[in-house]
Amino acid sequence: MLSxxxxxxxxxxxxxxISGISLGGxxxxxxxxxxxxxxxxxxxxxxxxxxxxxxxxxxxxxxxKAGVNPYLALxxxxxxxxxxxxxxxxxxYKPLRGASPLAVLITAIGVSYFLQNAAMxxxxxxxxxxxxxxxxxxxSLAGGQIVISDETVVTIAVSVVIMIALTxxxxxxxxxxxxxxVSEDRGAAQLMGINxxxxxxxxxxxxxALAAVxxxxxxxxxPLLSSTTGxxxxxxxxxxxxxxxxxxxxxxxxxxxxxGVIEILGRSYIxxxxxxxxxxxxxIVVLLVKPTGILGKKYxxxx
Amino acid sequence: xxxxxxxxxxNTKNDLITYGIVIAAFVVAEVMQATGSMSSLLRGLxxxxxxxxxxxxxxxxxxxxxxxxxxxxxxxxxxxxxxSSIFSVCTRETITEVWIRFPLAILVGGIFAAIFGxxxxxxxxxxxxDYLAIVTLAFGEIIKNILGxxxxxxxxxxxxxxxxxxxxxxxxxxxxxxxxxPLGLSDVPLDANFIIATVLLLLTLFVVLNFMNSxxxxxxxxxxxNRIAAESVGINITKYKLIAFTLxxxxxxxxxxxxxxxxxYLAAKSSNFGYNQSIxxxxxxxxxxxxxxxxxxIAACILTALPELLRELxxxxxxxxxxxxxxxxxxxxxxxANAFWEAHSLKKFISAKKENKPAKEVQ
Numbered sequence: 218m219l220s221x222x223x224x225x226x227x228x229x230x231x232x233x234x235i236s237g238i239s240l241g242g243x244x245x246x247x248x249x250x251x252x253x254x255x256x257x258x259x260x261x262x263x264x265x266x267x268x269x270x271x272x273x274x275x276x277x278x279x280x281x282k283a284g285v286n287p288y289l290a291l292x293x294x295x296x297x298x299x300x301x302x303x304x305x306x307x308x309x310y311k312p313l314r315g316a317s318p319l320a321v322l323i324t325a326i327g328v329s330y331f332l333q334n335a336a337m338x339x340x341x342x343x344x345x346x347x348x349x350x351x352x353x354x355x356x357s358l359a360g361g362q363i364v365i366s367d368e369t370v371v372t373i374a375v376s377v378v379i380m381i382a383l384t385x386x387x388x389x390x391x392x393x394x395x396x397x398x399v400s401e402d403r404g405a406a407q408l409m410g411i412n413x414x415x416x417x418x419x420x421x422x423x424x425x426a427l428a429a430v431x432x433x434x435x436x437x438x439x440p441l442l443s444s445t446t447g448x449x450x451x452x453x454x455x456x457x458x459x460x461x462x463x464x465x466x467x468x469x470x471x472x473x474x475x476x477g478v479i480e481i482l483g484r485s486y487i488x489x490x491x492x493x494x495x496x497x498x499x500x501i502v503v504l505l506v507k508p509t510g511i512l513g514k515k516y517x518x519x520x
Numbered sequence: 521x522x523x524x525x526x527x528x529x530x531n532t533k534n535d536l537i538t539y540g541i542v543i544a545a546f547v548v549a550e551v552m553q554a555t556g557s558m559s560s561l562l563r564g565l566x567x568x569x570x571x572x573x574x575x576x577x578x579x580x581x582x583x584x585x586x587x588x589x590x591x592x593x594x595x596x597x598x599x600x601x602x603x604s605s606i607f608s609v610c611t612r613e614t615i616t617e618v619w620i621r622f623p624l625a626i627l628v629g630g631i632f633a634a635i636f637g638x639x640x641x642x643x644x645x646x647x648x649x650d651y652l653a654i655v656t657l658a659f660g661e662i663i664k665n666i667l668g669x670x671x672x673x674x675x676x677x678x679x680x681x682x683x684x685x686x687x688x689x690x691x692x693x694x695x696x697x698x699x700x701x702p703l704g705l706s707d708v709p710l711d712a713n714f715i716i717a718t719v720l721l722l723l724t725l726f727v728v729l730n731f732m733n734s735x736x737x738x739x740x741x742x743x744x745x746n747r748i749a750a751e752s753v754g755i756n757i758t759k760y761k762l763i764a765f766t767l768x769x770x771x772x773x774x775x776x777x778x779x780x781x782x783x784x785y786l787a788a789k790s791s792n793f794g795y796n797q798s799i800x801x802x803x804x805x806x807x808x809x810x811x812x813x814x815x816x817x818i819a820a821c822i823l824t825a826l827p828e829l830l831r832e833l834x835x836x837x838x839x840x841x842x843x844x845x846x847x848x849x850x851x852x853x854x855x856x857a858n859a860f861w862e863a864h865s866l867k868k869f870i871s872a873k874k875e876n877k878p879a880k881e882v883q
Binding site for chain 1: 583654665668803810841846849853855857
């Protein structure tokens with residue numbers, strides 16, 4: 218009897234772990250956008266979370282109002298978010314290049330307010346019920362004792378693919394290596410003939426496209442869509458990026474997964490209201506032990 | 521006497537102007553109230569305006585004087601609000617005189633926030649830059665989360681605390697519920713008013729401005745400007761950083777006291793004590809000018825009143841606010857704009873006129 222109970226506890230733990238990894242995958246995809254932009258433009262793009270929301274709204278509107286095929290809608294949403302990200306960069310952040318980091322931060326907050334309120338105007342204050350665009354049979358394991366939803370499977374698969382593709386892109390292709398170079402030393406990169414402005418725009422484009430994907434994954438699993446949908450996941454993903462060491466791409470992936478798993482496990486085993494507090498507490502503990510995050514570079518102070 | 525008043529330092533003169541602006545604004549508001557030319561909307565805003573000014577000035581102490589970005593200021597405000605509200609609710613029967621109870625509540629709120637500022641500051645101030653910012657944000661969210669879901673009650677046997685529900689407190693029959701979880705405290709005495717709020721704002725300004733001109737304040741600023749140089753001349757980095765951070769938390773706590781005693785109820789939500797609020801205060805500080813206390817007060821007043829005064833524009837007000845924020849930032853902080861302002865500044869215009877006369881000294 219006891220062993221059976223222990224067995225089912227273990228199974229619940231496994232299924233919790235899997236949903237944690239799934240949420241972590243979403244956080245990781247969002248955190249990638251944060252960390253890439255931070256690495257290159259040295260700014261905290263607070264509006265990133267709201268790009269997620271815009272991406273989800275685009276898919277929602279296309280599928281429910283226009284009856285577009287959901288996968289086509291996702292592609293359109295990615296294109297729309299890419300354009301949005303580049304527009305934001307061009308009009309709000311580019312004029313402030315070289316200004317104090319705080320000024321850029323406040324501008325990013327302004328952009329975030331703008332996107333939230335614009336969305337509230339365009340789509341109304343009523344929260345929408347997002348219909349998942351992923352529709353196939355859930356997978357059941359261990360004789361039906363663990364059921365993994367189709368959203369979870371797709372989320373994990375998509376985030377793994379994105380992480381691999383992005384790692385390859387950054388390390389193997391020319392524009393990717395240009396991104397690394399710009400984040401390492403902007404001045405030197407420019408002297409080497411790299412188009413710095415173009416590279417920064419490209420970074421925003423990629424980050425925003427990823428945000429669109431993350432938005433759809435997020436809303437497929439947690440279907441309530443409103444103008445503030447992106448805010449809290451955005452902050453959590455930011456926490457994930459910092460936890461992994463901001464500026465580091467593998468760090469964002471690890472950080473995202475850690476945050477997702479801790480959030481789900483904390484919610485199911487400790488307290489559902491305290492889940493956020495637990496996530497933040499873990500961040501604090503990690504940063505106190507390792508002040509630049511898990512994979513962060515050590516900062517050498519020169520006199 | 522005449523010569524003495526003339527010898528007022530540049531700092532003192534500047535500080536006096538700041539106090540003067542606050543007092544003048546107070547007088548104008550009082551006159552408007554007395555003549556009845558103030559809308560009820562604006563009247564309701566008077567205490568919040570002072571509260572946000574106090575918050576902005578206190579955060580400016582961390583951001584401008586200490587030079588560290590804090591995104592958890594609302595957390596200290598939350599602690600001050602809860603500590604003082606519990607105090608006021610508990611002593612409502614025993615101390616009936618408002619003029620004794622409310623100052624005590626202010627002290628309780630400020631001191632509790634300062635204690636937490638000190639405790640949080642010890643680990644946080646070891647970090648740097650964005651890492652420090654995100655950890656302060658984390659602390660703020662944790663405070664809001666815990667105070668927003670805790671149940672506290674007391675009876676003859678003592679105090680009970682639970683995170684689950686009211687019934688899990690298991691109090692005796694004579695038990696009184698103090699904090700009702702997410703609903704918070706419902707019956708905080710309405711002790712705050714515009715006069716007290718203005719006095720508190722003046723007090724905050726007085727302490728902060730004098731701190732900046734004091735030995736400790738200069739030590740803090742030297743840490744901001746060059747930590748290694750400051751350390752090498754024997755300044756105790758941790759001590760002075762903690763002094764500034766704790767002082768900043770103390771005044772944030774006082775703002776929290778004003779908040780709850782002005783509303784009459786208190787519940788920690790993301791809208792009042794979440795990171796959004798902390799960011800809002802940071803916006804005041806940055807737009808008002810980092811390290812400029814007068815600017816903080818002005819920016820806090822304008823940006824708090826702006827969305828309310830734009831109420832006729834209804835739903836568009838936050839949209840306009842967002843656009844105004846972006847444009848203001850680009851117009852004041854971008855390198856191109858700076859060059860433009862420098863080229864067209866009034867000072868240059870005046871000095872260009874002066875240049876026609878022979879120069880006084882040539883180096």
